[in-house]
Amino acid sequence: MSDANSRFEVVVVGAGPAGLAAAAAAAESGRRTLVLDATPWLGGQIWRGREAKGGSGSAKRWLARLQATDAVVARQTTVVAAPRPGVLLAESPEGPREIGWETLILTIGARELFLPFPGWTLPGVVGIGGLQVLVKGGWPLDGKRIVIAGSGPLLFAAGAEYRAAGADVVLIAEQTDLGKLARFGLSLPRLAPRKITQAAQYQASLLGVPYRPGCWAVSAQGADRLEGVTLRSSRRTWTERCDVLATGFGFLPNLELPRLFGCRTANGAAVVDDRQESSQAGIFIAGEPTGIGGEGRALVEGLIAGFSAAGRLERAGRLEKKRRRAMAFSRAMDRAFALREEVRNLASPETLICRCEDVARRDLEKFGDWRAAKLHTRCGMGPCQGRICGGAVEKLYGWDAASNRPPVFPVQIGTLRDPEPGSRGASK
Ligand SMILES: Cc1cc2nc3c(=O)[nH]c(=O)nc-3n(C[C@H](O)[C@H](O)[C@H](O)COP(=O)(O)OP(=O)(O)OC[C@H]3O[C@@H](n4cnc5c(N)ncnc54)[C@H](O)[C@@H]3O)c2cc1C
Helix, strand or coil: CHHHHCEEEEEEECCCHHHHHHHHHHHHCCCCEEEECCCCCCCCCCCCCCCCCCCCHHHHHHHHHHHCCCCEEECCCEEEEEEECCEEEEEECCEEEEEEEEEEEECCCEEECCCCCCCCCCCCEEEHHHHHHHHHCCCCCCCCEEEEEECCCHHHHHHHHHHHCCCEEEEEEECCCHHHHHHHHHHHHHHCHHHHHHHHHHHHHCCCCCEEECEEEEEEECCCCCCEEEEEECCCEEEEECCEEEEECCEEECCHHHHHCCCCEECCEECCCCCCECCCCCEEECCHHHCCCHHHHHHHHHHHHHHHHCCCHHHHHCCHHHHHHHHHHHHHHHHHCCCCHHHHCCCCCCCEEECCCCEEHHHHCCCCCHHHHHHHHCCCCCCCCCCCHHHHHHHHHCCCCCCCCCCCCCCCHHHHHCCCHHHHHHCC
16 A cells, blocks of 8 residues: 555546546556555445456456556545645545545546435335445345335346345336336437346346336335335335335435536536546546446546546547447436436425434425535534435435535544655655
């Protein structure tokens, strides 16, 4: 890790598909490159755990491509602030680190969007992606009755994973209706032909599991923990008995670091040009922070950012067609899985919106914006710093719940007070 204390020509924050591609492209182009990630592994959300198992498919190819370069890798290193121009402050098991950069690439992914409904804080109600993370870490699901209710292609991928881990997947409820899904399916041969094979594989592994479009969870019931979930469709309302309810409505771009650096954002995503450069010169952004588009978009944007950061604009330009196609796929997903009004508004006055600080919906109703609500109720001021309730209040009230105040993650006091004395020289 001592290398992380020096200055690098290119620093890539985040080692998911976008970060691996960006770091590989920059390092292959001869730039002294550092790629760091908050977690102990490479591969981000989708390839989590694959590295330890030797990887497979595209995870294996991209991990090998990065390993073939001289890029320096720093794990368990979380960027929390930018104390001076050209310097990042990161926290790692060895303590705080200052890292100097000439060009910065932010590939920090996305988080799940949760929409509150009565009962959503009961033990047994979990995020769809969050449960995937637990399963990848060895969490046992043997014999558990699971209902998946939410929106987006992740419902299929997660269902297949839960079933492979021994779960009894009782139902997959997709809030979007059949007509929109059919139109999305028809666009796949043109926009993302490889997704057709993937979808067929998921369908095969979910054989026998009911998949209901136009259906959503309205409440979860249980005394001390989840016992059942009430679902609604256009035709009926009924209750399914279950041990686990996995819920989530797609993803929200992580924008803490782009905002910290003053990069322009619009419609909930970072704004970049066709070389992935943000509104701040020398800061590139790739993958989910620029818009939700899955692995394909993350990889192509990562490559473009890496080549552009290394000054190889012509090489980056050759990927433009691929990038456009990936963006068209993102737009098709946005249209297909747009939230129906009913699911935005399921929380009752008693439903907790901020589960860190126990703030109910009725406590928020009297405020006109996020700042006033925060000041009076502490909504969004707990350990998750609004990462969960922020998305919910945006959807409920249209409030901009963005924050760009450092530290962007909770840190030890010593990290802010006492960056390693020897690392001060890392600044630009
Ligand atoms: C919980 C979850 C589960 C998902 N499961 C699937 C799935 O099963 N199938 C699928 O197709 N897609 C899945 N996705 C979507 C998937 O993440 C994207 O399709 C794709 O991986 C995006 O790649 P990325 O490189 O942009 O971001 P990510 O893969 O999310 O990588 C971002 C990386 O940045 C790191 N990071 C963030 N902030 C910091 C910081 N301040 N300092 C240091 N490191 C930081 C994170 O630790 C992470 O490793 C999931 C997403 C989430 C959030």
